[in-house]
Amino acid sequence: MGSMTLYVEKNSLIHHLDPLVKLLYVAASIALTYILPEPLFIAGVLFITFLLLVVGKVFRNSLPIVALSMVLIFSLVIVQGFFHPDNATELFAIGPVVFYEEGLTVALGLVLRVLVMVGAFSVLILTTRPDEMVERLIKKGMSPKIGHVILSVLQLIPQMRATMGKITDAQRSRGMETEGKLLVRIKAFFPLIGPVVLNSLNETKERSIALEMRGFDAPGKKTFLNEEKIYPYNKQFAGMLVIIILLAIVWRVIG
Amino acid sequence: MSTIEVENLKYRYPDTTKLVLNDLNFSVEKGECLGIIGENTAGKSTLCYALAGLVPHFYKGAYGGKVTVNGLVVRDHEIATIVENIGLVFENPFSQMTGAKQTVYEEVAFGLENMGLVRQEMHTRIEKYLKLLAVYSVKDKNPFDLSGGQMQRVAIASVLAMEPEVLILDEPTSQLDPQGSQEVFEVIEELTKGGMTIILVEHKMDKIAQYADRVLLLHEGRQVDLDTPENIFSRGDLTDFGLTPPVVTTIAKALGIQYPGTKLYPVTIEEFKRLGEDK
Amino acid sequence: MKTFTVREVDFSYSPIIPIFQGLTIDFDSRTTALVGQNGAGKTTLVKLMKGLLKPDKGELLVDGKSISEQTAAQLAKRMGLVFQNPNDQVFKTNVLDEVMFGPLNIGFSKREAEKQAMNALRKVALESKVAENPYDLSLSERKLIALASILAMDTEMVIFDEPTMGQDFAGKEKIKAIIQELKAEGKLVICILHDMDFAAEVFERTIVLNQGKVILDDETREVFSEKEVLEKAFLEQPSVSQIAHALGFEKSFIHEAELIQFLKDVQRLNPDLS
Ligand SMILES: Nc1ncnc2c1ncn2[C@@H]1O[C@H](COP(=O)(O)OP(=O)(O)OP(=O)(O)O)[C@@H](O)[C@H]1O
Ligand SMILES: Nc1ncnc2c1ncn2[C@@H]1O[C@H](COP(=O)(O)OP(=O)(O)OP(=O)(O)O)[C@@H](O)[C@H]1O
Ligand SMILES: [Mg+2]
Ligand SMILES: [Mg+2]
Numbered sequence: 096m097g098s099m100t101l102y103v104e105k106n107s108l109i110h111h112l113d114p115l116v117k118l119l120y121v122a123a124s125i126a127l128t129y130i131l132p133e134p135l136f137i138a139g140v141l142f143i144t145f146l147l148l149v150v151g152k153v154f155r156n157s158l159p160i161v162a163l164s165m166v167l168i169f170s171l172v173i174v175q176g177f178f179h180p181d182n183a184t185e186l187f188a189i190g191p192v193v194f195y196e197e198g199l200t201v202a203l204g205l206v207l208r209v210l211v212m213v214g215a216f217s218v219l220i221l222t223t224r225p226d227e228m229v230e231r232l233i234k235k236g237m238s239p240k241i242g243h244v245i246l247s248v249l250q251l252i253p254q255m256r257a258t259m260g261k262i263t264d265a266q267r268s269r270g271m272e273t274e275g276k277l278l279v280r281i282k283a284f285f286p287l288i289g290p291v292v293l294n295s296l297n298e299t300k301e302r303s304i305a306l307e308m309r310g311f312d313a314p315g316k317k318t319f320l321n322e323e324k325i326y327p328y329n330k331q332f333a334g335m336l337v338i339i340i341l342l343a344i345v346w347r348v349i350g
Numbered sequence: 351m352s353t354i355e356v357e358n359l360k361y362r363y364p365d366t367t368k369l370v371l372n373d374l375n376f377s378v379e380k381g382e383c384l385g386i387i388g389e390n391t392a393g394k395s396t397l398c399y400a401l402a403g404l405v406p407h408f409y410k411g412a413y414g415g416k417v418t419v420n421g422l423v424v425r426d427h428e429i430a431t432i433v434e435n436i437g438l439v440f441e442n443p444f445s446q447m448t449g450a451k452q453t454v455y456e457e458v459a460f461g462l463e464n465m466g467l468v469r470q471e472m473h474t475r476i477e478k479y480l481k482l483l484a485v486y487s488v489k490d491k492n493p494f495d496l497s498g499g500q501m502q503r504v505a506i507a508s509v510l511a512m513e514p515e516v517l518i519l520d521e522p523t524s525q526l527d528p529q530g531s532q533e534v535f536e537v538i539e540e541l542t543k544g545g546m547t548i549i550l551v552e553h554k555m556d557k558i559a560q561y562a563d564r565v566l567l568l569h570e571g572r573q574v575d576l577d578t579p580e581n582i583f584s585r586g587d588l589t590d591f592g593l594t595p596p597v598v599t600t601i602a603k604a605l606g607i608q609y610p611g612t613k614l615y616p617v618t619i620e621e622f623k624r625l626g627e628d629k
Numbered sequence: 630m631k632t633f634t635v636r637e638v639d640f641s642y643s644p645i646i647p648i649f650q651g652l653t654i655d656f657d658s659r660t661t662a663l664v665g666q667n668g669a670g671k672t673t674l675v676k677l678m679k680g681l682l683k684p685d686k687g688e689l690l691v692d693g694k695s696i697s698e699q700t701a702a703q704l705a706k707r708m709g710l711v712f713q714n715p716n717d718q719v720f721k722t723n724v725l726d727e728v729m730f731g732p733l734n735i736g737f738s739k740r741e742a743e744k745q746a747m748n749a750l751r752k753v754a755l756e757s758k759v760a761e762n763p764y765d766l767s768l769s770e771r772k773l774i775a776l777a778s779i780l781a782m783d784t785e786m787v788i789f790d791e792p793t794m795g796q797d798f799a800g801k802e803k804i805k806a807i808i809q810e811l812k813a814e815g816k817l818v819i820c821i822l823h824d825m826d827f828a829a830e831v832f833e834r835t836i837v838l839n840q841g842k843v844i845l846d847d848e849t850r851e852v853f854s855e856k857e858v859l860e861k862a863f864l865e866q867p868s869v870s871q872i873a874h875a876l877g878f879e880k881s882f883i884h885e886a887e888l889i890q891f892l893k894d895v896q897r898l899n900p901d902l903s
Contacts, residue, residue, distance in 0.1 A: 363765070366765075389797040390767060390770065390796065390799070390800055391767050391769075391770060395767060442716065444716060488668075495642070498672065498713045498714060498791070499667025499668065499823075500667050500668050502667075524794045525667070525713070525791065525794060525823065526667060526823065527665070527823055527863045527864060528823065528863070528865040529666075529860070529863040530666075530667055531823075532865075553795065553797055556868060592797055592798060593798055594798045596868075597826070597868040597885060598872055600885060601869075601872065601888060604889045604893075605893065605896065619872055619875045622876075623875055623876055626876065
């Protein structure tokens with residue numbers, strides 16, 4: 096088994112930040128990529144995001160997540176590279192396939208934007224305990240029902256990972272080879288998908304019963320076991336993010 | 351009015367044809383411990399769900415009759431309302447873990463946070479119940495990294511800590527070591543003395559005989575009998591329902607040790623000894 | 630003769646808390662009950678034996694040959710393990726597929742596998758549920774499906790992790806019969822149990838594990854006469870012994886029939902005493 100969270104327990108500045116500030120960062124960084132959509136600028140935001148991952152000591156942990164989104168990114172490049180309506184300037188061709196500058200520029204922007212999103216979410220998810228975040232949000236007046244949904248979503252990936260481990264054990268203990276060479280592992284991967292999805296659905300149902308039976312959706316006022324954390328420079332960080340957004344908007348409007 | 355009232359309860363799971371609960375009628379008084387026995391698939395767990403509101407709110411299917419707990423008609427209220435005074439310990443402790451917390455200690459706190467207890471009270475209760483169930487030593491472990499029995503203990507503690515008025519326990523000791531399960535039954539006895547109403551599903555007949563005030567015998571979803579342990583376990587036709595009486599009762603039957611002037615056999619060692627000595 | 634040797638095994642989940650330090654046990658053809666307090670390490674031990682966990686140190690040997698080079702899947706041809714929590718084992722959406730999964734993997738043809746599966750399901754009296762989804766069954770039924778899916782593989786060694794958990798009288802009788810049958814076929818049978826009555830009645834040998842160490846290992850009757858040691862290990866004697874002691878007799882018993890006979894003799898000899 097293992098814990099049902101993507102959170103990585105480390106001691107870093109980012110870990111000590113208020114989950115709400117991190118949440119604000121996610122929103123701000125994504126918003127910035129729309130307010131100022133030049134690739135160079137987005138690359139800047141991306142750089143800062145990666146920097147935060149490094150400071151949070153979770154850069155390595157974010158790599159699988161980034162890698163996974165690469166699949167999505169790759170298809171974006173291809174589609175945009177080929178089919179963008181403004182395609183005019185031929186850049187290069189691989190065999191019969193022609194790439195155009197316009198398409199690629201748009202594609203590059205998109206790629207960077209997706210990376211920013213994935214990166215910013217990684218900062219949030221990998222350095223924040225899910226219960227701490229939901230606790231914070233509920234304290235700020237969010238309904239527990241929404242908290243319930245957020246928790247379930249955050250649990251989804253780690254839950255699948257745990258289910259995968261469980262089913263792999265069930266399979267190898269009944270004679271299906273899952274260890275060793277890459278080919279063996281790839282072969283073992285496919286029979287895993289169906290059961291993992293089904294089991295995860297069941298699990299999600301089970302966890303949601305467990306939450307509900309312990310009064311998570313209860314209408315009364317909640318209290319919290321852990322003392323309210325003092326978050327350093329909370330207001331300053333939040334203020335800074337808001338100012339940056341405002342500046343970006345102003346820049347966009349007058350620039 | 352009784353704490354629990356069940357009238358003409360019928361239930362069928364979605365997409366199935368068999369009635370899993372078939373016309374149940376009984377009531378349970380405050381401070382009473384009602385034992386539920388029956389062979390596998392008799393419908394015991396489903397009945398627990400029906401008392402706690404998971405049937406019909408979570409498991410849909412066909413539902414008939416009426417279940418009232420603490421004056422609330424279960425069908426007409428949301429689970430969130432029902433659980434304010436009912437606790438359910440699941441048959442499989444794995445199902446009880448919320449996955450929302452990182453440690454055993456916080457897992458137990460979860461229900462208390464939702465109840466809005468003040469912090470000091472939370473700590474008091476968590477420590478009390480973790481110690482009572484002998485899992486205080488694993489309080490900092492992740493709830494999913496426990497042995498089966500440890501997880502079952504944590505599951506029980508997390509519900510007990512909420513100190514509900516009605517407590518439903520579905521085979522709560524199935525994975526516990528002998529002394530651990532004995533301790534759980536002693537806790538149950540204490541709690542009923544304190545006025546808690548308890549529903550206890552068990553396959554361990556000797557424990558039912560000792561700790562239940564009355565016993566509900568289920569078979570294929572039907573209520574065969576509802577009576578004192580002596581009356582239930584002295585029935586000659588228990589095997590027809592896939593059950594055997596406690597070992598002492600079997601021995602008493604073999605030796606012809608009975609309550610004088612009745613057809614009843616002793617169901618606990620103490621009674622067996624007393625009747626044997628009288629004889 | 631089939632043997633499984635655990636030799637000088639060290640294991641821990643996390644470096645600070647060792648589970649086993651130099652654990653040594655020899656399993657032989659005697660049917661063996663493994664009992665012990667919650668968290669004693671029983672499940673961990675059988676997962677090591679099954680190759681699902683790897684020891685930090687020490688060796689595991691089948692018939693004298695180390696299994697360290699074998700994957701869990703290779704080992705599956707020879708050894709079956711029924712998991713403690715059936716939900717960890719069952720993953721198909723149809724009972725027959727679930728039970729056929731093992732046999733198919735270890736080289737049975739489709740027809741043979743189906744025959745094996747139906748046979749195993751018959752032994753647990755669930756042949757009528759072949760077409761059902763295991764998730765729609767009750768927990769005890771799911772446990773029996775998990776058990777059948779191991780039986781169907783017809784391995785030389787079978788380990789059960791708390792097979793009687795949640796089982797009614799009939800279920801326990803079925804499991805008893807299955808164990809006797811495996812024994813008659815000359816297979817190595819090991820069973821983790823919290824049900825002392827069942828352990829005392831069914832098994833030839835009993836091992837008591839306490840905090841990762843073997844504290845008793847002997848013929849079942851001998852082990853269950855050690856009242857103090859058992860209690861120290863958070864266990865207890867079988868009900869029949871408890872009844873006998875409550876009545877003031879010193880003697881320990883493991884079968885119901887034994888105690889009944891004993892008490893009848895007492896009644897006959899001392900008609901006016903208890
Ligand atoms: N989710 C479900 N969907 C359909 N049928 C179900 C579902 N859960 C249980 N059943 C069926 O309902 C019947 C009663 O199940 P239930 O779990 O209530 O029995 P039980 O008395 O608790 O048995 P056990 O002793 O095994 O715990 C069984 O025949 C079972 O197969
Ligand atoms: N995945 C895990 N990660 C960390 N610790 C674990 C894990 N699984 C078990 N443990 C710990 O190892 C010890 C032995 O666990 P194990 O499951 O082997 O006990 P057991 O004897 O089978 O107990 P039970 O009778 O409760 O099933 C326990 O203290 C448990 O908390
Ligand atoms: Mg049940
Ligand atoms: Mg175990």
